[in-house]
Amino acid sequence: MTSSHCFHCGLPNPKQPHLLTIEGDQLAFCCIGCQGAAKTIIESGLGDYYKFHQPDQSPVFIELSDRQQQAFQILERNDVQAQFVHQISPNEHHAILLIEGISCSACAWLIDKRLTQLNGVTKAHVNSATHRLLLEWDPNQIGLSEIAKTLFFIGYQITPFLPSEEDTVIKRTQRQYILRLGIAGIGMMQAMMNAVALYSGQITQQHEQWLWWASLFLTVPVMLISARPFFTSAWQALRAKQMSMDVSVSLAILSAFFASLYATVIGHGEVYYESVNMFTFFLVLSRFLEFRARTQSNRNHHNQVTLPTLCKKILSEGELQTCSVTDLNVNDLIELQAGEACPVDGQLVSGTSEFDESTFTGEFTGVRKSVGDSVLAGSVNLAQPITLKVTALGANSSYNLIQRLIEQASQSKPRLALMADRGAQQFVWSTLIITLFIGLFWLYYDPDRAFWVVISVLVVTCPCALSLATPTALSQSLNQLKNIGFLLTKGYTIERLASIRTIAFDKTGTLTEGHFVVDHLERYPKLDSLDWTNDEVLALCHLLEKQSDHPITKAFPKQASSSPIGINNIIYNAGLGVSAVASIGEIKLGNAQFTHQSEQPNSDTILFLTLNSERLAAIRLKDRARASCSALFSELTKLNIQTNIISGDPNPKAANAFQELGFKGHYFFGAKPDDKLTILKKADKDSAFVGDGINDGPVLAGAHLSIAVNNATDLSKTQADAILLNDNLLTITQAIIIAKKTHRIIKQNLAWALVYNVVALPVAAMGLITPWQAAIGMSLSSLIVVGNAVRLRK
Structure with a gap:
């Protein structure tokens, strides 16, 4: 057929x-x-x-209606996608989307599976703790509207992840919870009032029938509205041949309701409407409290700064025009007033100010910016009006890049999380089989109590706490790490961070500030005969180096004094120095080889300033250690973590400065990028490497755990497992402490969930608790897990 x-x-x-x-x-x-x-x-x-x-x-x-079709097609508009879609290439787009309708980990599994079956979708991962979908797709093969339709027809709706949109979704979901909770609460109270009259034994059979029917009409709205999400989730899981926690909950609620309905229709038997309403109420209350705890954490983390939707664009005539951020293009000029959050990534082209970058670094101290410096989207202008040139906006801004990296970190779960997910699925199957045998036993032992014992077992053993044990803790941990300026890019980083026993640091740019400063200027007779002051010498050096991109140029900032002579015909010789022609002869600034000098100490970086090959001055440069180095070495020692330094600097005496700061580990010098990885792997299996990402690519990619500091290469290209967003190296030790605490709390949550279910199952099987008591027990178990995870905020 x-x-x-x-x-x-x-x-x-x-x-x-x-x-x-x-x-x-x-x-x-x-x-x-x-x-x-x-x-x-x-x-x-x-x-x-x-x-x-x-x-x-x-x-x-x-x-689909015309209105629904139009709503989906809006997602294909370029101006809409520019706000949340990151275009890696013409064939690869990334986006973070909020998912409405998720109730458990089975929903996340269903969405992942369904989307990855679509031609053109290369990656889809739902974070069951935050209800966010990280999506990667090829727009040449499938449109975002088609993806949205696919989710719509399996019961879910998507919204672009934007701070303002997230607030809208949270408020809408909260209203839905309050409606469901209110209907269940009213139904519970009224049904219980009817139950009191029924159990009093002082009413006639006719009045008893009336109360049954009244309780039925009170319970129907509870079933259709308050309990409906449980039924929808259970049906979706069954269609996918998966066992979710809502399957057992739905079986319990539907069994009690239809048993009561049957008794009401035939006119005799037992009705349980008050119990149906009661444990529906407590189930919804449990989910609502969990939702409140989760969204409060996310708000604290993601919405510290709300990006403005309007800005002041500077037109070619110099006039200001208020426009939407979506109307901006790269290289446009905008004016940013004091107190305003920057809506885009930009380069400062006029003015000087300080910026609050705590959204990225966790540090609330203002960062001074001058012409030519980069300003990040989400940072707040603290001092005075400035002019910015737009360099990146929408989904390509640093603010949204951080969000993508956070979601990327949630893709790969640690082993404990994977074990919990598998355990929850297997536990549901096991519980249903055990419940079947318990029901058969009670049918033989006491048929009148069999039904309620089965309902109690189904409700009390719902593995909500087991499923929430790891996602809630991981979500809180990611938020807390971000708040201190430590960003994870891989999900397994927390687990590895908690277990490291050895940590190795690159020297230049990691333990040091990464730029040279003038430590000493030694004068020679020829300089004294010219009667130039030290400030004038440094001003001349600035004039020679200002057009170069070499790191040494930062050692010579613009001086208050002006150069004593004018120069022209500046020639840069890579790796050697710079020369120029002046009215008094040829000026050179560089190393001993370039300036034809015989002296070149090995312990420091020395530059010689010469006039017609005659020495004027020797300038000693120094790359200073970061201020937090001493405290870092001390804290790592307290944590019993071995500390090493692996440097490409061939000078072994550089270790002396760090030993004075409390460094007691091994110092490896003259190491090439490939050598660093070999040294690291020989040191310890559970080891971490901290580098600046500039010449540490191989070791960052191959280390057991890699951390890039804030002056590393572009975040989107880094291969590190974590990124330090501020200059404070102590943030690394704080992150290790948080990781260890997270690992401990996950174990506590899993232990609690296991002990609860092991104890609750036999208690319910012996008929010692009623269904509504079972619902309270299950709810309290879930709340304890969430509450324990919230401790990570401190």
Whole structure:
């Protein structure tokens, strides 16, 4: 027997459809293309694809109204996507989306599976703790509107992840929870009032029937509105052949309701409407409190700064025009007033000010910016009006890049989280089997109590706490790490960070500030004969070096004094120095080889300033250690972590400065990038490497755990597992402490969830608790897990 509609696409079949026999079933298709596609999908082992669509109906786009179609098509507009879609390449787009309708980890699994089946979707991962979807797709193969439609038809809606949109979704979801909670609460109170009259034994049979019917009408809204999300989630899980926690909850609620309905219709038996309303109320209350705890954490983390939607654009005539941020383009000029948050990444082209970059670094001290410096989206202008040139906006800004990296970190779960997910699935199956045997026993031992014992077992053993044990703790931990300026890019980083026993640091740019300063200027007789002051010498050096990109140029900032002579014909010699022509002869600034000097001490960086090859001055440069180095070495010692330094600097005497600051580990000098990884792996298996990402690519990619400091290369290109967003190296030790605490709390949560279920199951099986008491127990168990995870905020 064949269907009148195509098994693959749902369109009506012709009179003589194309047929395909799969496992004894004859399937009908409207064309040879659908037949071939179905054969390929099934033979490739992807037959589960057909669990998620309805082949006996018309295609889904026919069922959508014009208004719904328009809502989906808006997602394809370039100006809309510019706000949340990051274009890695023409064939690769990334986006973070908020998902409405998720109730448990099974929902996240279903969304992941369904989306990855779509042609063109390369990655889809849902964070069950934050309800965010990290999506990667090829826009040439599938549009974002098609992805949204796919989710819509399996019961979920997407919203672009924007701070303002997230607040809207949170408020809407909160209103829905309050509505469901209010209806369940009213139903519970009224049904219990009726139950008091029923249990009093002082009413007639006719009045008893009236109260039964009244309780039924009070319970129907609770079933249709308050309990509906549990039923929807359970149905979606069953369609995907998965066992979620809502399956057992739904079985309990539906069993009690239909047993009561049957008794009401036939006029005799037992009704349990008050219990149905009561444990529905407590279940919704539990989910609402969990939702409040989770969203409060996310608000504290993500919405420290709300990016403005309007800005003042500077027109070519110099006039100011208020416009939407979505109307800006790269290289546009905007004016930023004091107290305003920067809506885009930009380069300061006029003015000087201080900026609060705590959204990125966790440090609230203002950072001074002058012409030419970069200003990050989300930083706040603290001092005075300035002019910025737009360098990146929308999804390409640093603010959104941070959000993507955070979501990326949640993709790969630590082993404990994976074990908990597998355990929750297996636990549901085990509970249903055990419940079956418990029910059979009570049917034999005491049939009158069998039904309620089964309901209690189903409710009390719902593995909510087990499923929440790791996601809530990991979410809180990621937020807390971000707040101190430590950003994770991989999910397993927390687990590895908690277990490291050895940590190695690159020297230049990591333990040091990464730029030279003038430590000493030694004068020679020729300089004294010219009667130039030291400030004038440094001003001349600035004039020679100011057009160079070499790090040494930062050692010579602009001086208050002016150069004593004018120069021209400046020539830069890479790795050697710079020369120029002046009225009094040839001026050179560089190393001993370049300036033809015989002296070149090995312990420091020395530059010689010469006039016609005659020495004027020797300038000693120094790269200073970061101010937090001493405290860093001390804290790592307290944590029993071995500290090493692996440097490319060939000078072994450089270790002396760090030993004075409390460094007691091994100092490896003259190490090439490839050598650093070899040294690190020989030191310890559970080791970490901290580098600046400029010449540490191999070791950052190959280390057991890699951390890039804030002056590393572009965040989007880094291979590190974590990124230090501020200059305070003590943040690393704080992150280790938080990671260890997170690992400990996850273990506590899993232990609690396991102990609770081991104790609760036999108690419920012995008939010692009622269903509503079981609902309270399950709710309290979940709240204890969430509350324990919230301790990570401190």
